[in-house]
Amino acid sequence: MGKLIRGLGLALALVTALAGTASAAPTEIRIGVALEPPTLDPTAGAAEAIDIVVYQNVFEGLTRIDENGAVQPGLATSWTISDDNLTYTFKLADGVTFHDGTTFDANDVKFSFDRISAPDSLNAHKEFYSVIQSVTVIDPLTVEFKLSKAVGRFLFDIGRGDAVIVAPESAATNATNPIGTGPFSFVQWDKGSRVVLERYDPYWGKPVALTKASFVFISDTATVTNALLAEDIDGTNNFAPEALDVFKSDPRFTVLVGTTEGETILGTNNKKAPFDNLKVRQAMAYALDRKAIIDGATYGYGTPIGSAFAPHNPYYVDLTGTYPYDPEKAKALLAEAGYPDGFSATLKLPPVGYATLSGQIIASQFAKVGIKLELINIEFAQWLQDVYTNHDFDLTIISHVEPFDIGNYANPNYYWGYDNPKFQALNETLNGTTDEAKRKELAIELQTIIADDAVNGYLFELAQTGVWNAKLTGMWKNSPIEGLVLRDIHWVD
Known part of the structure; x- marks a missing residue:
């Protein structure tokens, strides 16, 4: 199965989602998005709308994919690969906690991949991980994967949203109350309206600048245009191209056109x-x-x-x-x-x-x-x-x-x-x-x-046709993987 759909016309939400958000602080951001996710668990759904909200924001994988589509260290800070490309040994970041305060370690990695391969798994890409023959906990910060055959893109595949690391204590409720290790924790989901995330201050990695991010579901091109012009939202990563000219000549906005x-x-x-x-x-x-x-x-x-x-x-x-x-x-x-x-x-x-x-x-x-x-x-x-x-x-x-x-x-x-x-x-x-x-x-x-x-x-x-407040920087111009990554976005004077 595959993650699906990218909307050029923003669709399906209430204008009332904007109520009460017009005066955001400089460290907060409100983003207009096309579709409401059917679930907030990226390991159990096929819609791109899930990853738009949670990928690399709430949930993280052993590796992560950057703006150029390259594999970078994630929860695994380093790894070694055997000569036959069948054994991967990962060293894990120390001092990582999930948003509920539970500790991340190699047992969570094993749990996450055993869950993907389970008979009742709802993972959208079980086939990517069917080559994993075993996941062995060597010690709390070391985990070994043995593959049944060599896979050229294995490090990329474990950096997808389908393979983020979840905890046994919270996995069952991630669909509506996602708990990960990322720089932002889930706050609320107003169905039909918005999802709100807040900065997770005990985050193990590089601190992020934003303190709050709201993903607002907006109905159509006219509505999102008006919301941007009125500064009721601060940007969107996927604006309708027919209306881009409105913003190209307005110095209040930055238009990013990528792939x-x-x-x-x-x-x-x-x-x-x-x-x-x-x-x-x-x-x-x-x-x-x-x-x-x-x-x-x-x-x-x-x-x-x-x-x-x-x-x-x-x-x-x-x-x-x-x-x-x-x-x-x-x-x-x-x-x-x-x-x-x-x-x-x-x-x-x-x-x-x-x-x-x-x-x-x-x-x-x-x-x-x-x-x-x-x-x-x-x-x-x-x-x-x-x-x-x-x-x-x-x-x-x-x-x-x-x-x-x-x-x-x-x-x-x-x-x-x-x-x-x-x-x-x-x-x-x-x-x-x-x-x-x-x-x-x-x-x-x-x-x-x-x-x-x-x-x-x-x-x-x-x-990818994004329209953003000109005082924002750090947004991805290109979209090599599903998601709207918040970690580098910040306001500038």
Whole structure:
């Protein structure tokens, strides 16, 4: 499973969330965010909205991912790796406490990873950690991992939100009362309104400047625009690009335009007719005019993609020419597939701007080749239930924002139902390869396979478009992993 969705149009909350927060102190911050998280436990949910609030803020992992996507020490201050890449020995930070005052040690690490692999685990990425053969406590500040096979990105994977360290005393209630080791502790969750965090002064690491952070759920672009202009909120990391010009010329604000890991796709149910027919999927790929979609849905801020990989990744290969826009070729392929007059299908859209706008544009483009789409707008909770969990859909539009998530295509039970043994074997080889040149070669081959198979319609990579009070600094321009990391944000004169 993967963390999902990045909203360009801010959605689904009450304007009343802003009440009483207009006069924040210089060490406090109020951030407008797109979606309310369904839970606050990142080890038990698939939504990016969870990590936006808690990743590296409330919860920490053995390693952490920085703004450039590099692995840094976290709760593990150092580590050694055996020559065969099967044994990792981690030295843990001393003097760390959870927010309830309980002590962090190697037993918590063992508990956290045993919990991920448990039969009743709700972890969104159990497959990343299935290679862990054993976790052994050597002493309170030393823990040893033995792997069943070498994994080239193991240190990255244990730095994801899925692998943060939790305590046995509080793990069961982290969904609504998260207790971690991070620089901020959870204070309150006003459902439909906001989540409030406060600085945890006994924090073991580098002290943070902010004393309080409120994540406010705001309804739409107009509302968040007004909230920013009125200084009812101090910023947002993901503002609607169509309205950025309002802030570019206003000296009160800083506009940050960076990259994300958000591959936006026309998600396709490969197990359902007619989408189980390669020629139909190829026809849809030829019917997509990416430039028109990017101009209309992201106001030119998206980057075209031809497969499921971020263009800034060193393993990326440009496959946008695999199926160039060609409506006549699309019609011919539909006829070859037995649909000379096209067909009808549904397109389920979550409540975010890039999806609803892309859906309208794609419906118009598909109509030109005979594919008639019924647009169905649904709430995100329903999207998770219908599309992601029950696979009850024809087509959908979504951004997959988790880094290096091409491995989802190796899971035939993932929601788009792609089952290719060759791809699965190559992905397994990639996962066990540590040589960078070979990893890149394999990653390019994997990208090419799913592009050729037109598993999904590959549309664009989302940009991160942040708008912040000009007196704030330390925000991440780029988003190499899910989360809105607060540790370096502070006010300046």
